[in-house]
Amino acid sequence: MNTYVADIFKDDSFHLKKFIGKNVIVTTIHNECQKGIVYTIDPITESIILVNNKDGKISLDVIMRHILKAIEILDSSDHSVMLNSIFSIPDTWYTKEQVNNRKAKVMQLLDKHRVPYVETEEVLKIHDTLEIHPPYGIEQCVSNNTVILSRVQSLLASVSVD
Structure with missing residues (x-):
């Protein structure tokens, strides 16, 4: 053989x-x-x-x-x-004020849609399964749960956070 x-x-x-x-x-x-x-x-x-x-x-x-x-x-x-x-893809530089404004808008969006989150220093955590890091855009969402990740990303995409 x-x-x-x-x-x-x-x-x-x-x-x-x-x-x-x-x-x-x-x-x-x-x-x-x-x-x-x-x-x-x-x-x-x-x-x-x-x-x-x-x-x-x-x-x-x-x-x-x-x-x-x-x-x-x-x-x-x-x-x-x-x-x-x-x-590497260069990060867009934001002022501290712009980042804080984006964070506030994301928090308002999450509150409006009754998505429970915890604010820990600079990171927003949703059910310990998803984190949103500065500057709080779609690309800064991190999760192993693809369903939650896609839903939160689509939620963030539906509203301008700039």
């Missing part, structure tokens, strides 16, 4: 994890070199995503596994925080 085993089950692709967040130089089978910080590595295809910051412009390079000849760490310091800041 002949059996086929995919390469992912033969190779240990987890050894590549040590390169994530590191400044590396990648050499291809065509003897081309690319430098950058490893953002991620696909565990299935073992393709490497390199991030480069040239003249203030961020670029992404994908190096496919089949052309990879060598990868060498140039700088052992971890650049993960910098990478996360590049790809």
